[in-house]
Amino acid sequence: MQKMTAAQTVLLVAGRELKVSLRAKGTIITTAIMVAAIIGGLFLIKFLGSAPTSTFGALDDTQEVAQISAQTLESQGIEAQVISYTSVEEGRAAVEAGDIEGLIVRTGNDITLDVNESADPQLLTAITGAAQQDGVKNLATQYGSEVVTAVTDVFTNPIAVNVLNPPTELDGSQMAVGFIVGFLLYLGIFGGGMAVAQGVVEEKSSRVVEILLASIKPWQLLAGKVIGIGLSSLIQVATYVIAAVVTATALGITKDFSFDIASVGVWVLIWFLIGYLVYALIFAALGALVSRQEDLGTVIMLPMMLVVIAYLIGVSVAPNAPDSLIVQIASYVPFTSPIVMPIRSAYGVASTPEVMAAIGIGLVTIPLLLWLCAKIYSNGVRRSGAKIKLKDALKAS
Known part of the structure; x- marks a missing residue:
């Protein structure tokens, strides 16, 4: 062998x-x-780790505010859905039924958010920012866009940050x-x-x-x-x-x-x-x-x-x-x-x-x-x- x-x-x-x-x-x-x-x-x-969602309602005169709010939420990774209602009563009924998280309502130049028990912080922040933009737009109509823009820039423009050693972001x-x-x-x-x-x-x-x-x-x-x-x-x-x-x-x-x-x-x-x-x-x-x-x-x-x-x-x-x-x-x-x-x-x-x-x-x-x-x-x-x-x-x- x-x-x-x-x-x-x-x-x-x-x-x-x-x-x-x-x-x-x-x-x-x-x-x-x-x-x-x-x-x-x-x-x-x-199926359990999908992106969070936010569903809220708007009337005809708050559609623009709602769309700006939706864009803000989506930039934060939140899927936003806006549902249109023809009356405040219909929208509030949807809020109370739990179909939507809140309803954006306009009273004169003021914007309010109607919720059932409490407002979602991220939704409230997004709508607040959109309402401020809406308020600036209304002021521009009354006093002129150049004046309002100049005043707004003074109070809203953040200080510039120059990062010398940016960290690695994963x-x-x-x-x-x-x-x-x-x-x-x-x-x-x-x-x-x-x-x-x-x-x-x-x-x-x-x-x-x-x-x-x-x-x-x-x-x-x-x-x-x-x-x-x-x-x-x-x-x-x-x-x-x-x-x-x-x-x-x-x-x-x-x-x-x-x-x-x-x-x-x-x-x-x-x-x-x-x-x-x-x-x-x-x-x-x-x-x-x-x-x-x-x-x-x-x-x-x-x-x-x-x-x-x-x-x-x-x-x-x-x-x-x-x-x-x-x-x-x-x-x-x-x-x-x-x-x-x-x-x-x-x-x-x-x-x-x-x-x-x-x-x-x-x-x-x-x-x-x-x-x-x-x-x-x-x-x-x-x-x-x-x-x-x-x-x-x-x-x-």
């Missing part, structure tokens, strides 16, 4: 890990729940997508890394690893495990991304986005691969230091904290200060950039050179980690019993 090459051995191990991971009940249930949550959440955003869609991107990457990277660590400990505690190492090298086992579980995790994350992009597009949620949602999805997958490889190697190496699942938490605390810190910077600090020093530093550090940089990209504040530089740093870090983690894994996975110190695992076999 012909001996397998190193590549064939790695692929064999990877194929086994991929099959086991994809067939696991936990993987199937988690994926189904996440897809259902993503689709359900987008439906809620579509729209609601960017904020939402950035949060989802961060969550998916956190879930995929952390979940994949934990699966690798638990798999290493399981094989070590059951002595299966001793049988495997009799025929293959430790680094081949490590590479196969990382690749196999990584492919399974990639399929999961890709499923979430596809579900989100397709559902959001089908519901028309993305039509007003200032960015391409599909390209964001592609970048999520690219950054997941980089982040997963960085953390999976670390989790695998540290997992080889213990022989019991109960002891696993004590050795993987540091990488767990790094993933959480990256997530918190991405979803807590970046939305308010996407160009702050801590966010920019985290965008390049290979242990935080896989989560922080794609969030900044979703916000539209990361330039192409910045993204390419962060990817380059990540790609350079991976082979260095592979060399270091393979050494720790190789020396640690052969020993059973008590927890192994990191410095002992780093020593040559």
Whole structure:
């Protein structure tokens, strides 16, 4: 029988890990729940998160005031609807019945808003502004437009503001997508890394690893495990991304986005691969230091904290200060950039050179980690019993 090459051995191990991971009940249930949550959440955003509306009435002599008020409300993101009535009595009956929020009534040169119990503040502000414009128009008719305009300008013109360092403003869609991107990457990277660590400990505690190492090298086992579980995790994350992009597009949620949602999805997958490889190697190496699942938490605390810190910077600090020093530093550090940089990209504040530089740093870090983690894994996975110190695992076999 012909001996397998190193590549064939790695692929064999990877194929086994991929099959086991994809067939696991936990993987199937988690994926189904996440897809259902993503689709359900987008439906809620579509049908429960629609723009607020304001419906009010006007008579023939207040139509102009009503239209100006409607324009003001719509500029604030409120859908305004004006209903015309032929008499005050008819309009007030509609107010009392709850059909409209208020009725605009003119008495001489005065404008009033008839409401049932209380006036909506935004509607009242809009109508007040429209009534003031109507009053200026009436005064212009009596005293001349030039005089009235000059006097009005003195009292209404705001002082000019010159902003020297305008802050980066993010729209609601960017904020939402950035949060989802961060969550998916956190879930995929952390979940994949934990699966690798638990798999290493399981094989070590059951002595299966001793049988495997009799025929293959430790680094081949490590590479196969990382690749196999990584492919399974990639399929999961890709499923979430596809579900989100397709559902959001089908519901028309993305039509007003200032960015391409599909390209964001592609970048999520690219950054997941980089982040997963960085953390999976670390989790695998540290997992080889213990022989019991109960002891696993004590050795993987540091990488767990790094993933959480990256997530918190991405979803807590970046939305308010996407160009702050801590966010920019985290965008390049290979242990935080896989989560922080794609969030900044979703916000539209990361330039192409910045993204390419962060990817380059990540790609350079991976082979260095592979060399270091393979050494720790190789020396640690052969020993059973008590927890192994990191410095002992780093020593040559």
